Structures are given as C-alpha cells and as structure tokens.
Amino acid sequence: MYQVSKTQPEDWVYVSEGGATIVLAYAGLPNADFDGKVLRLRKTAISNTEESQLTDEPDDPTIAFQHGIIAKLIPPQHLPELEVVLLDAAWLKVLSDLRDVDRPVTRRQKDRIDLTRRKGVLATDLIGTADLAVEIKPKWGFLPTPTHLSPSTVSVKTQTCRFCRHNYLRSNKGKDIPSTYCPLDLYSGNRERVAKAVHDLWSGWCASDGSLNNCRLFAKGKMVKMSDPSAMKLLSESLATEGELSHLESSFTNAILDLLIDSPVLRTISYLQRSLDPLDIEGLATLCRRSHHTASELASTFSTLASGVPEPYFSDWEDFIHVFKTRYSSWDHTVPNCDHLKHYLMAYLLSATFKDCSIILRPILPSGKSSSGGTVTIIDLDVKSMGSLAKWEKLDREIVEFYREVKEPKRCVDARIA
Ligand SMILES: O=P(O)(O)O[C@@H]1[C@@H](OP(=O)(O)O)[C@H](OP(=O)(O)O)[C@H](O)[C@H](OP(=O)(O)O)[C@H]1OP(=O)(O)O
C-alpha cells in the first residue's frame, strides 16, 4: 500500500478544496508512486477535538463506491484512478501547518485537515501541469416531471430549474453572487445554448474573482483568479491571447466549447440525475408515508421516516445497480410501488451524487503544447447519506417557497422537452 510518509510534506502543494475534502498535488522529486497524483484528504470542523477511536480505519468509502458502483455507469476514461494511501499523524500536522496559508480564508475559519485519519485517497492529478484545466460543477440538469409535485409547487418547479431557484435564494441571503448561468443550457447539447452557459460561467468567474464553485480555471497547474496578475499571465500564455478580457473569454470559449458538446459526459450525468430521480423529493416523501401503515407513522414527517432508514451496505448498492440496469426502467414511476421504496431511496441518493459532482476539462489548445488534451473527467463522486434526505426535503421546500414570490420567474428550458 502507498505510504505518504515516504514523501516530505513540502512535496505536496495546495490545489483546491470543497466542503468535505482538501486536495494537494505531488510536486517532489521523481517518485513512481506519487508522480502525477493528488492527495485527497478529509476535513473536519475546527471546533472538533475528538480523538479517533478506530484501531482499524476503513478505506475512504469513495474508493469502493467508485470502483464497484460508479464504474458500472461511467466508462473508465472519464474517471480518475483512486487508491488508498496510508497517512501519518505527525506528517499530516506538518502538512496542515504548512499549507493552511494557501487556503481561502472563509474555509480556514470553518475547517481544517482531519489529523485523526490514517487513510487518504491518492488520485490521478487531472490538473497537473496542463496548460489549461477547467473545472465545472454543472449541478442539476433537468426539470422534474409534474406527476408527483403538489399543486403549490408544480408551476414553480417545472418552469425554473433547481439551480436557478437555489441561486436566487442564496444571492438574496447574501451567500452567493447572483448568476445568470443555467445548467439546462450547459446540458442542452445545443451549440448556442452551451456557448451561453460558458459565457455565464465565465462572467460568474470574473465577478466572483474565481470564488464561485461552478467554474475554476487552472493554467499550468495554478488556480487562476482575476486579481492575480501572474496567474492571469499564465492563462494568457496558455490561450495564446493577449489584451482585452473579451479576447481572453473568446479564446477560453473556443478552447472548451467543442469538448463540452462532443463529449458524452454531460449527457450521461444528466441522464443519470434524471432517471435516478423520477419522483422528485416530494414524490419520494409521499411514497415514504404511504409505505408506513399506522396512523402515527402516516402522520409523521419525511425526516423521521428517513432517519429510520439505515445507510445502505456495499452489497445493497451492488443489488441496486443490478436492479437499475435490469428492471428499474420497466417500473411505472407514475405509480411507484411501496415495495420498491428502498430502491427509490437509493436511486435518489445516487442521483444526488451526480447532481453534486464536477467535471475537469483538459482541452487541446491551438498552441498544441498540451500533452494530455481533449479529456473530460468526472470528480467528486462521493456516496451520499440517507441522513441527508431530511435536509434535502427541507431545502427543497425553502427554495420553492422563496421562489414563489418572484414576479417574473426565469424560464429554464429542459432539452428533453425543448
Ligand atoms: O444542496 P446543494 O445543491 O447546495 O449542494 C451542496 C453543495 O453546495 P453547492 O450548491 O454546490 O455550492 C456543497 O458544496 P460546497 O460545500 O458549497 O462547495 C457540498 O457539495 C454539499 O455536499 P455534502 O453535503 O458536503 O455531501 C452539497 O449538498 P448535497 O445536496 O449534495 O447534500
């Protein structure tokens, strides 16, 4: 097994992070085990002072989930390789102290590397030294079918997509900047609409100085922000474009547009999101209630029902994938069968994984200098928890209620029915 202590903490440079993990790339002396790899480490809240009680820590669940479940849905050329790597407490502490300064302040105030972990994930470095790598978090790529929506939500949810409504809520709460990006444009496969999505992502990237998580740019391995002249220079060099920002945008669009349209990846993600969520969270909650028989259970909320559902074992996931690939499409989702509740819950969980993943594009650039051009790879395919169902139902209600007040709702066009 790989051991991180065979390298120096100084060999690892900060790449980026999300809500749950922090990612560092190997930049030390040539080493066959670590060259071209990133280290993905779990984070913990800074307030958490708990000691790990585990003597034999399990591997990060993302590894088995990707190898055994995701790999049955996504071809290997669109996935990074993932392996277990053994960690060392003292080594991690040095790394954490060394690289904390590179992290965004907002993240630093909330969390830090979990020093109690003894295992991490070693993954293919998809950013590396590529002239240009573009990371996009596309989010939800479909409008729900009206069948299971309540009269009070149906018009809102079938007109405006979940991302646009969520962005409206978050920007009104001051948690996000307003964005014109609509995932349905990106997923549409239509050249003009995909170009519009790229333009909107670029505008959001400029306006937020690269702090939005929907679009991140990396030039020669370095994350680019408008406020960082040296990184902007690298971007200009990679795109072989000098001068005005509009010229840079147009080279950027040209670099990734064909890749986005020609690659099957977005189509696959949206197909999986949609087909794994045929009931919407509302229909799923109704099915949960119908599946219980006593009066008190019937009256109970989705959250109490969901909290009574145990987390699936790996064997449950294997069983689910078999059902999904063989029988699931023949079920009548307009009248869901209570006997299928467990599989509908698992389908929703898997849909949530695909609603929250990101893609990394490494385009072939006109300069032709890129050694690994023309790839689209999906990252962050972590398994979601049954414990999140209550949160999702509550958030869904909050988003839809807030959007109901909008005088001129945005009309998002789902490619499937356009
Ligand atoms: O609910 P959403 O759509 O806001 O997604 C959450 C993400 O927010 P986003 O809207 O992409 O900024 C959120 O991303 P950030 O932390 O905002 O980068 C997480 O990915 C979160 O997943 P988890 O709960 O940590 O497993 C995501 O939560 P899940 O819905 O996947 O549980």
Ligand SMILES: Nc1ncnc2c1ncn2[C@@H]1O[C@H](COP(=O)(O)OP(=O)(O)OP(=O)(O)O)[C@@H](O)[C@H]1O
């Ligand atoms: N294989 C990889 N190669 C290069 N960079 C990567 C790789 N995997 C992840 N990253 C970078 O690290 C960041 C954090 O990774 P990831 O999205 O998996 O974290 P997360 O905490 O699960 O995110 P989220 O909060 O969105 O669920 C990514 O946004 C990306 O910039």
